[in-house]
Amino acid sequence: MNVATSQEMREIDRRTIEEFGVPSLILMENAATRVVETLAQRRPTLRGARVAIVCGKGNNGGDGLAIARHLAVRFHARVTVWMIAPDPGALSPDAAANLEMAEKFGLTIHWIADGVSVELGQSLASSDIVIDALLGTGFRGALEGGGASAVEAINAAGSAGAYVVAVDIPSGAEADTGNVNGPAVRAAITVTFALPKIGLLLFPAAELAGEVIVGEIGTPPALLEGVRARATSAADVAQWIPARINGRDSNKGKFGHVTVFAGSAGLIGAAALSAESAARMGSGLVTLAVPEGLLTAAMSVANPVVMTAGLPQTPKQTFSSRALDDALALAEKGTAAAIGPGLGGVKDEDLQKFVREFVARCPVPLVIDADALNVLSLEPDRGASLVRGRKAATVLTPHPGEMGRLLGIETAQVQERRLEHVRHAAETYGCAVLLKGSRTLIATPDGRLTINTTSNPGMATGGAGDVLTGVIATLLGQKLAAGDAAAAGAYAHGLAGDLAVLSLGGAAGLIAKDIVDYLPKAIGKCQLESDGIISGS
């Protein structure tokens, strides 16, 4: 599913209006109709209901005024409009046009420029339905003054039982970041137009939006295809994977062969988890390479389907640069590799040398994770040029701390502008970059962005990242493009975690191995959803 930034949406609207001749007032009318239809579906008692509509001075407020008119005309709703604006002169042209219509239809309209209004609070609290048409995609920053008190009144009414509907996006939330920097509306449902705005998929806005409905408003479909961001769907995953693993002439060789370079003393479990997850994700063959002194340990903890190899090690039992030739030869036998989980000892110069050389020369598609990322970020410029120089596809899978080190910034800075930083990293390192989080983001150097909507807080558990590494390596080894492998991998991994939590009946006790075990179910569910046999969650 495509998702839009506010700027892309403005541009799509402009082209709809100028190139396709659809007047902007028609778009607004369609937007209002979609909200009213949704309300009619969700609230069987809409006829005669008490509805308060809070409108701002921009086009979001214009939508609200059009909604007010339709509710009054078609459903005889008892509508009160609250304009949070100084006077009609402050309104956008389309909002002004709708104000004029609303006035001529005899609707009740109150004006509050700023400050707290007792009447507003009372009106909202005694309404069955409250419509938030205060601010839409034009909003940035934090709400203050009259807008902030209006939002507080809407939320108080919502807490008291009113059904709160947000128009396009909950007011106070930023459409491009999902950030909430001050008071923001908590809605039961959000009706957004043409395409979901990126912010609706990102936290905390995603949580405030409630159920998100996308209303078609007459935008030419071709214009909706031109946006840069998307959210992965089950159908995407099903489409990307089965062509490679469900062919009639299936054989082991077709499923790919992943080689995982991982593990150090005390961290052999990370290696075993990555390898097993590659097997569960459908890799035909999996080889786990560990420092040679840990080979026996690896063989005892790894799943028996996993082949193992021991490579020359440093005195601290991490890979030595002497392991390089063997490692490259092993990698070359497979269709994709992964390096990083549990490597340990990032300060060890011999390990650093191994990682740098391996990354530069590994001839097959490669996932770089965890300590391998930390080695690269010891000298970020050198790390970036090593990755950029690679001949085969690459996916980096940093968590926010690792991303900060890769870019030479603080973790908090990463989290404040996740979209921006993941895109920047993809450009800098010239490869697909997956930034982990409650909404994992994937960027590719061509500027495309994917938002992952599966996963749950139970997955914030040791080893979950190692599992993801094995999953993505499998998809790379089945010849998916780097961005698709990362997107499909994040989706399947998150869904496996969701299914595991459902099955366990709670999130707290989820362990990484559960994610591994639910991978087959997750992929199966994607296929069933894609075939229309079951509906999406």
Ligand SMILES: NC(=O)C1=CN([C@@H]2O[C@H](COP(=O)(O)OP(=O)(O)OC[C@H]3O[C@@H](n4cnc5c(N)ncnc54)[C@H](O)[C@@H]3O)[C@@H](O)[C@H]2O)[C@H](O)CC1
């Ligand atoms: N295709 C579509 O999606 C359509 C959407 N429509 C609706 O139009 C709005 C966007 O309208 P716009 O006039 O651009 O912006 P807003 O209504 O969100 O108003 C912005 C308003 O707020 C001011 N502002 C910005 N930041 C702040 C702040 N921190 N504090 C206070 N005020 C702020 C800004 O200066 C503007 O005056 C979209 O969401 C849809 O609802 C169309 O109706 C149809 C097509």
Ligand SMILES: [K+]
């Ligand atoms: K709104």
